Amino acid sequence: MFDQQIISAIASAAAAMSLWEVAAVILALAYLVLAMQEKISCWYAAFGSTLIYTFLFWDVSLLMESALQVFYLVMAVYGWWQWQHRNENGETLEINVWPLRTHLLVLAGVGILTLGFGYLLQSTTDAALPYLDSFTTWGAVVTTYMVTRKVLENWIYWLVIDAVSIYLYLDRELYLTALLFVFYVVLVVFGFIRWHASYRQGQAVPA
Structure with a gap:
């Protein structure tokens, strides 16, 4: 019965959601799948999804999440440059x-x-869930940088951030985005496994 209620709520939200949210979700999924495969094209998908979410989050009063998207735009460009750049050894x-x-x-x-930004938001704005919003924002700032530098543990960080984000988006009635993050929680596990195998393989290759 409870499962049926969840399905009905998601179906209703899907019917009411904007085409912009649909596009953002599709691009966000494409980003993660491509990043798992270490495809540089993931950053193009990230840029498009981020641009859309900048406006969507502002519209539902997730101020820190909206500001985070601006950072994501910069990181999409930086990540693209880092992944295609070659050092002095080629x-x-x-x-x-x-x-x-x-x-x-x-x-x-x-x-x-x-704690600092959560208090600031709670005291000076009408931001929703200010402490959770701040946590996911600053956690994502660090973790996105980790992805641009191909740091293996980024997947572990994303697992925590995405799990918290599910509640955040459900509270704001962004049901499709919440569902997206449920997929994220599953996919980041496979992402970690894939990157870990690649890392171990690289460590095994003689210098």
Whole structure:
């Protein structure tokens, strides 16, 4: 019975949603699938999806999420450049890992920024769910940079951020976007497995 209610709610939302949200969702899925395969074309899909979401999130008062999309636009260009750029040895960027100390510093920084901006939004704006909005925003800022640098652990970060985002979007009645993030949670697991295998293969190749 409960499952049927969820399906009915999603169907109703799908009927009422804009074609812009449909386009953003399709492009966002294309980005993730292409990124899993390390295809540089993923950044074109990311740019298109991000441009649409910039306006969609502003329209539903997710102010930090809307601001995040501007950062995503810049990162889409930066990621495209990083993935196609070759170093002095003619080599493209390879999958790599960050040391534990770097992760601890990043997590501390995201925590401080979440509390600070969450309080600021709660005190000075009518932003919805300000602390969750801030957490997903600043977490995504760091994690998107990790993707541009092909840092393996980005998939673990995305798993947490996407799971929290599902609740955030359900609360704002962006049902199709919430459903997209359910797919994300599943796909990031496969993304991690694929990148991890590629990383191990690269480590096994003699220098």
